Amino acid sequence: MYSEKVMEHFSNPRNVGEIEDADGIGKVGSPSCGDTMDIYIKVKNGVLTDVKFRTFGCAAAIASSSMMTEMAKGKTIEEVLKITRDDVADELGGLPEAKMHCSNLASDAIRAAIKDYLGKSSQEEN
Amino acid sequence: MYSEKVMEHFSNPRNVGEIEDADGIGKVGSPSCGDTMDIYIKVKNGVLTDVKFRTFGCAAAIASSSMMTEMAKGKTIEEVLKITRDDVADELGGLPEAKMHCSNLASDAIRAAIKDYLGKSSQEEN
Amino acid sequence: MKRIYMDHSATTPTDPQVVEAMLPYFTDKFGNASSLHSFGQEAAESLEKSRQQVADLIAAKPGEIVFTSGGTESDNLAIKGIAYQNSKRGKHIITSTIEHPAVLNTCAYLEKAGFEVTYVPVDIDGILDVAELENAIRDDTILITVMHANNEIGTIQPISDISKISKEKGIYFHTDAVQSVGKIPVDVKELGIDLLSISSHKIHGPKGIGALYIKKGTCIQAIAHGGEHEGRLRAGTENIPGIVGFAKATTLAKESLEVDSKRLTELRDLLIKKVLDSIEYSYLNGHPTKRLPNNANLRFSFVEGEAMLLSLDMKGIAVSTASACSSKSLEPSHVLKAIGLRPEDAYGSLRISLGKNNTCEEVDYVVESLIDVVAKLRDMSPLV
Amino acid sequence: MKRIYMDHSATTPTDPQVVEAMLPYFTDKFGNASSLHSFGQEAAESLEKSRQQVADLIAAKPGEIVFTSGGTESDNLAIKGIAYQNSKRGKHIITSTIEHPAVLNTCAYLEKAGFEVTYVPVDIDGILDVAELENAIRDDTILITVMHANNEIGTIQPISDISKISKEKGIYFHTDAVQSVGKIPVDVKELGIDLLSISSHKIHGPKGIGALYIKKGTCIQAIAHGGEHEGRLRAGTENIPGIVGFAKATTLAKESLEVDSKRLTELRDLLIKKVLDSIEYSYLNGHPTKRLPNNANLRFSFVEGEAMLLSLDMKGIAVSTASACSSKSLEPSHVLKAIGLRPEDAYGSLRISLGKNNTCEEVDYVVESLIDVVAKLRDMSPLV
């Protein structure tokens, strides 16, 4: 059902956990829908120096979170914002049609984290 | 499907043939219904001294004819007329429901032959 | 006593290679194809591989194959599935007078449910009158269902001519190919078919499994409701051993089709010639050449079919009267009636259907036995 | 890696003795049971002997058993067959909210066809509210269909209470006993049932075969049309190898039912106890004692079922989330919703269904693995 890449990321997920002093946090999904994702980012000079996640959800949701953190880490905010919803699924070697929303969720989560960071930093600037 | 007795009479039918100078002939059924039976009888002092048949039909029809001739041979007309439609089937160890009409046909045929004989002999008497 | 089986239109022995292919799926790879764990995924893979194999035999795409429990269910699904789904467009169906009961009785059921059915007649050889079929088409005709090859007399219908008409008029065309698939080439694209029924046990596969080819884009609805199996068109846990066996049978049939059909045609013609030559008042029913390679339907005046069948059975030879399905009925065959036989001639007919394991020696023995049996029964017959 | 199968509610491995019993019917005794010759009569005899065996398991008469292609078809035949045949008396059907999709989707189909269906709720343990069922009965109610044991949570329904009511009111009562037959005693006379569905592959028989018990005198019509098989209630060449295998499985199940159910109950309780004792925030779904001997449906807070299932699969353990049938659906289980679970709790449930070959050691390994898997997933979960 799942690609090898999905299974690999699911069984050895990268970047699991929280960042205590995160610069941005994105929380998407809802437990009653079967998946929720929290993504934490650390930003330095516009670059995501650290990315971590916690996910409640199926194998696709966990693998998408893991893949997203890997794709985002070390990239600039601009670069990360260019990552589309499908890119995560593509990097995972595809997802079953019914599971594409997991890929979307991961992309939504990182955007939410960046938005959170930008909101905070603009406040700080003020 | 058929009892052993049916199969035995079907494969070794008794009294097959015509009686050239028959005293009575009974012809029942019709080829277009799938079976027709001719029964020939020889009568002496009210006793059926010989009975023969020709049948076009299924195994049950042939076995019923054969059994009927055996049952009738050597019996008086009165005794033969007492043989009911079901008696032939019973003697054969039963017939499938759908084939009971074959047993009926045999009983009808011998009655027709006796009627033919009685008609002829009453003519002769006149 | 050696037993000779010549009733391959009723059913066939499962090929030992087919049994071999099925065996692991009973005890080892026994998963439910809907299960997400490895047992289930193993089953799901075999299912899709099998679908490809079955599709290959008729030049279809795997997504166009729905597995069913056999030819009867395939016919029911095709006809009812199309009828119910398209009833707003119309409620008229066209079929032939010589279809298998799986088609005829489904049509009869739909008639009770408010559909109208036209039964197009056939000629003396059992070939459908295409002009009559064309005349029967109305604005509310939604389905034409005409069998590819007849199960009793083996006559092959002009399927391409019919499909051309149905395509022109935008009417769905279903063909019951239970007897033809695996015996003569069947290419759904070339023949222009929308739906086609297959049964595994007629081609040396296991019983209880079959398929319906449904051309992509066809509007059809399920007739069995439950889980989401077979593209939601056929609910029920997939019979993986059966499906794998069926698929193996299709692959074997495809490989040997050319050789087998040539050999069987020769054997059939030999049988027919010997019988007609050696038994007076014997005749061939059905078309002499437009017929299945393995079918010889023979008629013997003055004698009755069941009596011949059972007499041959006592000599170890298995043949049939009309079809196995109607063996319990006392009515003369509707097919033989439809080609214009008088009842007594219909009653005097035998179907001998050859299989890949039958030999020339067997044919000789069957002919000898037939000579015997017919003579003995004619001796007893008042009609001679 | 050793693989441990604990998904016996989805399907079971075919017993080697069953395969053994089937084998001759593929290649040697391969006749069509409708054929009059010896090949056919041999098949017909096996068919009737098998019918007796299946009848014996549920204390029915052989004439009351109709063979089908599986549990789904049995449910379809029972419900549609009764509904259509008795529609003049009424068009109201009563069922429960926790039926298998084969029942629920058949009911939904009938709703579209003009029937009305009342879905009676269940309590927190999954047990039907008999008073509500009684209240739901109307003058035009023709059928009550309530499953014997649930396929997800294993809860056993008060079938005798329901059948008493249905008898009083003169309403037909069907029960889907696919999960209970062969696992707990089922006596159709004692339970007072009119129609009962069985599936072979759930009791170590082959896939693609099942039966419907139809009490003598029940007014029902066929849903598949064709030849005159199975008392005209189910057309299609009989799947003799499948039927013989199914019959063998029923005989084996009958022989070992008492021993197996005792052993499985112990194993199940051991499993449940160990899990609940060793994993925090874990719970049992369904009734603690009124449940199938082999079913443990467990709930783990903060983690999702598919993730657990696949993690266990990587350790060689096969279990399921809800049922195999709904594995493709993303909706939380309708059964777990019906017993009042919040969606996130329904998503965190696993069904572990034991089989006669499972051992204590396997249970230990599964518990250890579950501890691991749940811990690892909770580590990742934002809900903890």
Ligand SMILES: Cc1ncc(COP(=O)(O)O)c(C=O)c1O
């Ligand atoms: C032409 C035809 N259609 C349909 C069927 C039914 O197929 P099955 O026996 O697989 O239900 C048969 C054989 O019985 C057949 O010969």
Ligand SMILES: Cc1ncc(COP(=O)(O)O)c(C=O)c1O
């Ligand atoms: C309760 C119940 N009913 C019906 C079915 C359907 O049976 P089958 O898979 O034989 O079609 C199943 C299993 O899938 C079941 O668990």
